[in-house]
Amino acid sequence: METKIARLSATEKALEVIWELEKKYGDLMFYQAGGCCEGTQPQCFEKGGFFPRMNDAMIGTINEHEFWIDRDLFEYWKYSHFTLDVVDGFGPGGFSLETPLGKTFKVVYRLFTPDEYENLEPVKRSE
Incomplete structure (x- = not known):
């Protein structure tokens, strides 16, 4: 059986910040909205600190923390691989847990190849 292609990964720098947040807050979750106040910056919350809307998509996990994105x-972006990264500075909104550390999560995208797209991990949808 062929291994399924992940839709999501994280850089070492992002993992270091996540480990720091895990120590302080425990279980985490990520949510990337489609615009408005927070733009399309991924937000990190304590698990249960944000409730995905009906039909939002959970595209994968990072350190077992769910990464949800807005349904629209x-x-x-369903044809794209998401790589979670982190940069110095304050992103829009400031609600994300990494903000007090002077960091901002961001996503780097790349398009899947046609072969990858045919063999992706399934997406979980909120109900």
Whole structure:
């Protein structure tokens, strides 16, 4: 059986920040909205600190923490691999847990090849 292709990964720098947040807050979750106040910056919350809307997509996990994206944003980006990264500075909104550390999560996208797209891990949808 062929291994399924992940839709999501994280850089070492992002993992270091996540480990720091895990020590302080425990279980985490990520949510990337489709715009408005927070733009399309991924937000990190304590698990249960944000409730995905009906039909939002959970595209994978990072350190077993779910990464959800807005249902409309998923339709736009479903052909893309997401790599979670972190940079110095303050992103829009400031609600994300990494903000007090002077960091901001961001996503780097790349398009899947046609072969990858045919063999992706399944997406979980909120109900």
